[in-house]
Amino acid sequence: MSSLGDKHGATGINPKKLTYEEQVKLSAEAPNLGVHIANRLVELGCTTAFAVPGDFNLLLLDQLLKHPQLQMAWCCNELNAGYAADGYARKKGIGCCVVTFSVGGFSALNAIAGAMSEDLPVIVISGVPNSNDYAQNRVLHHTTGMTNPASGGFNQQLRCFKEVTCYQATLNHVEDAHRLIDEAISAALVRKKPAYIEVCCNLADATHPSFTRPPVPYMLPHAHTNPNSCQAAVDAVGEVLDKAIKPVLLAGPRLRHGHERDAFLELAQSSKYAVAIQPDAKGMVPEDLEGFIGLYWGSISWPCVCEIVESADVVVCCGTVWTDYSTVGYSLLLRPDHIINVGDHRVTVKSGATYGCITSEHFLSALAKRVKPNPTAVTAFQRMSTPMPPPERQGPNEQLQVKVLFKHIQEMLTPNTCVLSEVGDSWFNTQKLRLPRGCAYEMQMRYGSIGWSVGATLGYAAACAPSVYDIKACDISQLSGTEGMHQGKEATEQPNRQAVMAESQHTRVISLIGDGSFQMTCQDVSTMLRYGLNPIIFLINNLSYTIEVQIHDGPYNAIMNWDYEGMVKCLNNGQGRLWTAKVQTEEQLEDAIAKATNEHKNHLCFIEVIVDRDDCSKELLEWGTRVGAANGRPHSPH
Template sequence: MSIFNTRSRGGSRNGRSDISRSRIKKETDMPAQSIGNTLIDIFVEAGIKRIYGVPGDYNLRFLELLESDGRIEFIGTCNELNACYAADGDARISGFAVVTVTYGVGDLGLLSAIAGAYAENVPVLVLSGAPPEYASRSGALLHHTLADGNYTNVLKAFEQFTSAQSTLTAQNAGTELLRLIKVAWTMKLPVYAQLPSDIVDAPSERNTPTPNYCFPSSDKTILSNVINFFVHRLERAHSPVILIDALADRYGVVSDILRIIEKWSLPYAVMPTAKGTCPEDSSLYLGVYFGQKSRNGLFELIGQSDLVIGIGVRFVDSTSAWFSQRIRADAWVNIEATQVVSFKQSFENVEITELVSTWLKWDTDRHPRSTNSSQSVSIKPQVNIVWGQHYFWSQIEAFIEPHDIIIADNGTSLAGVNALKLPEGCSIVSQPIWGAIGYTCPALLGTLLAAPHRRQLLFIGDGAFQLTGQEISTMLRRGAAPIIFLINNRGYTIERMILGPNAHFNDIAAWSYEDLLHGFGGKECGKFIKVGDISGLQKVLQNPSNGDRLLLIEVSFDPLDGPPGLSEFGKMARDYDYPTSYGMSSVKS
């Protein structure tokens, strides 16, 4: 039995399993053990198989215990930022991940990645090895601090970007870690803990409580009212649509939502952040809803619908074509993590997994069929017969196989992937809301370890790659075999589309990418191919032949060559960011 009661998670399309499949052992009559070993036990029982990080003097003893225990593998990365990106990628597939670093230089080094996890609803726990308690109590001037005796500033920084924080003590370490894990798991947000170095070997508290990681229960009366509300609205709607966002995947309710969709014959669309979570070959699938830039009539279809049920939908600038969504106010209903919001009324204390599972069980013979039609919707990209990104992405669409994991960095890569029709069971890992370029290369390390039996494709631009590409060395060291498409536009193409198409500030150094595998110490574990024309691409895609080796494919394009829609995306960003300079012809404040 899982210590995490996931109720309706079911069979997740991205291969995610329950965080744990065993129970905490009772500590009665067991000899006292150290706090460090107790924390390891808790992580093991929470299903953690890997902890990412970078060693530093304040977390070294914990890492010694971790290595000697042997049940959890430490995955050392090139830097702390990459470690957290890798944990983020792992958590998107496995459901929850942990990263450990040292204090100050380490945890602040990954703060941007944790902010990204918060923005994208990814549960990651940061365990920061902190200075000893006696030093912080006395205000000692230590390294990795500001040398001012302040030991609260780092914790305060993380308060802004995590859902819960704690400095562990000898009296509460186990209890507090359990609390933090529950918060991360139930809220789908990152958490932060400091572990002072001098308590790692201290005796653990007795009677650490058995964990209870269940989602909060809904108010049963309100839950019943919500179900009646949905059924009432669905029975009277002529053109209902389901609009799915990433939160549905984070809470594991996609499979049940799809069953509801089939039961009621409801057309459905996905937000860009949820692409890859739902089948795209269904006759009910409408496509990706991107505000006014939605393709083939989807914008008008949703705008005219008399009932649009959102599943965790957030309209963010970069995922809504700069707030250009148009949905009738009286038609909009959104299921959020713990509430349902509609035009005239809201229902609080309704937990999303319980709501969806209850809705699915609703016994009715009334199956209204929507008058909406998805047959005209197609997201197939334009095919050009000349070399360029239009042609490249049309060929990539045919190259992708069922159940691939596709990791796409922001900019040209994500714009290209979002225009593809995906086969069954594919998953997409990206960071469109926080939007940190370079996120995907370390995230690939995490997805590789979380799902080693699935083929994994990374699409990343040269500018993004130069930020975090050193993490390929960790993949080579571990013998991982992803296929990496390095999109070389000789600079920041997405920025060129916004401002400065020919400006020097959008240029980057010209790396010799073919020498990287040798420089990273893994030439025998990897293969490099350079592509710059149609015949070269066809040869690679027909026979990638990477076998059990990492394959790095550099694909060269002109600096202003982007996938379909990228130039329009750049114009929308420019108009919104600089309204006094460039106007806001298509954006309302």
């Protein structure tokens, strides 16, 4: 059975398993379509769904609410609900968002495209029009006005989701709903991609005999490996590695799922090769691993890593993904005839033979038993590299520098933290952090949608909650009267129900978000407050879309300056566990971090960091220049 755990080896919430009969009893009635969907999600450990109500999904939401182990988190908009499901799936292995037809689904489309790009199983459930309307030529609200089936009828949303999901199903009758639901969820889990399910608004409470049967447990067998092909690949690669002088292992983001990561670590430990990572594989390989040399990102790699990787005579690439972003505008100097590619169920040896029908897990584990130790590249790296001294302390009235901010973030990291980095300069600064074993790291490297991190913070933080967490009990909007109202940032007396999660949360999320990104999706900070989540959000205020400035500057990259600290207080409206600060010096930053990690550890802590507009990392300058040049290549007729 395939693991549904996150890339760091944890599985987040592990709710007490109920028998199907217990679930039915607790649901107070025989399961209907909506309850059946809830049962299937909970069975897989997806115990929180992120939703926005709309008239086509209201009956469905009523049924989902009946399941005692499925918690509903009500988001401010569908885009953030999709991002939250993305963040949740990164921790739990599967996520879910529930939207309404058209006006909701199209809003979520961008977030689901990101999950598609990032290989995340997210189940999108959309309420759609009454099943009777599909056979009638009438115009409905929330449609484009085209009713002719030849023009798409009510299928415009489904057709759009075909481009960003691996499976689509419309439940417009209950006879085959059981099968379609299982096929959709299975496809998402096997292919590591989102799946899309439409539920007609009048069928959410419909029953069917298939819903009363205990569900067949999900058994996700490992992809088949041809033993002869695998052995031939091991022999061929082993022969190449035996002759190699300075072999290197390179880990990519597709080691996130299943057991490939464990097999990769087995190979790293047995071979003693130097181990480097791609940017979005950060956190997948322990950084205290013997042989770990750090980040390989072309010309903006960690010191000396680029030289070691690009001078290696053999680079074994495992789960790697090559884009213009990860290659710094296609500027890498890796030679194809030095690369052994492992992934996508095949192994390619340099520029020659390809061996198919092989899983990475089986191949890497077998290769680990075949190779001979060769630490030559590690020794060369140790001779070349020298530790980088931390930035010097700034004066009491000196403008805070970004590199000083990250010096202090480094000191915050523990095995019980997760660094979540927004698109922008935070990418390059968080890549320099040394993660202690157990510390998680997340970024949206391939899709790169600014604003992703707010919803992803919500989802990841919710996924970190222990099994005692009850999002309904934490929901401060359900407090009667003025309970919980009018409590400022220094408040310490809060409703017990709201503190359930914060006081028992295992992993605390540290999010680094730029001001431009925050303006895209800031509303769902209120959702974090509503449910008592306690991330630490560093809002880096530099008055611009910094990453676009470095790729191609123009007046359009300047943004309106907000009072971000004041806005978050406004979103809270005195109701939740919130502590805020605005810092401009190192001394103020130290004080804010001390309070956020001690007396306000159960609060959502929002720290607005004021920095100079032109204070960005040299890595962003280099990367932006090269990516901009790649974007500006003259047209070449094909």
